Amino acid sequence: MGKVAAKRKSKYSKETYLKWYDIMLLIRRFEERTLMAYGQNKVRGFCHVYIGQEAIAAGLLTGIRPEDPIVTGYRQHGIALMRGIDPKACMAELFGKKTGIVKGKGGSMHFFSKEKNYFGGNGIVAAQVPIGTGIGFAEKYRGSDNLSVTMFGDGAARQGAVFESFNLAATWKLPVLYICENNHYAMGTSVDRTSNVTEIYKLGYSFDIPSEPVDAMDPISVHEALLKAAKHIRAGKGPYFLELKTYRYKGHSVSDPARYRSKDELKEYQERDPVKLLEKKLIEDGIATEAEVKAIKDKVKETVAEAVEFAENSEFPNPSELYEDNYVQADFPFIRD
Secondary structure (H helix, E strand, O other): OOOOOOOOOOOHHHHHOOOOOOOOHHHHHHHHHHHHHHOOOOOOOOOOOOOOOHHHOOOOOOOHHOOOOOOOOOOOHHHHHOOOOOHHHHHHHHHOOOOOOOOOHHHHHHHEEEOOOEEOOOOOOOOOHHHHHHHHHHHHHOOOOEEEEEEEEOHHHOOOOHHHHHHHHHHHOOEEEEEEEEEEHHHHHHHHHOOOOHHHHHHHHHOOEEEEEEEEEOHHHHHHHHHHHHHHHHHHOOOEEEEEEOOOOOOOOOOOOOOOOOOOHHHHHOOOOOOHHHHHHHOOOOOOOOOOHHHHHHHHHHHHHHHHHHHHHHHHHHOOHHHHHOOOOOOOOOOOO
């Protein structure tokens, strides 16, 4: 159990590699348990899991700062966990419990944490892109060197809100890092069938935004691309656009059997499983021992089990709480019974 291959020279520290493996495995196990809970009717409504895209979260963990605000779309459990939101609060939110991160009112698509600079998932395709652009405007107005991480999927890349946001950010040199998580299928239709521009990063060229593609099945590639983009943005040079080429192993949502893709394609990407390949690298390159890897596995297993137990034992919100936490409560005299 304790055997280790001859140690190879690694570009990054052992701590960094283990940090990547820890968060990627946590997301994978959390999402697998979420699917199980959905099948048990404990999680209801829409639910989109992050399985297959974990390397993106790992790269973000080390490639940006905790102070940098993040806004993303509806496939967002993994990004929330990466940002440090308690797995218990995340799972409780999925269960619709009052101990959830937004008191059981948001569900799968709407986690939020002001303390963690996490401005949430968004259920409307591309609606988060103008929000992230506005957050970038606020950071520039304050004079900070924070950047607004604004994430969207390949399906959102055809929405007008994206291009309007690109135009404003480029014109005003806003500190926005636009990230397209291209998992190839939007809801269920491939990029090839829905766009004449299949290399999505090239869309940024129309606005003179520095743009490039990234192999997002590898946390190192994501990490390095983020560092490069962040350096550009923090220097006051305006926005940057990264197309993170990834793959989701599950359907669009839990109700999607994903029959629109071939078994061969799925097999090809499963052979590039980011979690398994990173684990293999840790052992084969002598970065970590098998015992150290097992310790992380045991810790993650316990963390997810505790999150589920917490969610199951928490109370549902009182129906009266539906009218709390609104932006404003007022009488409307023009409404008649």
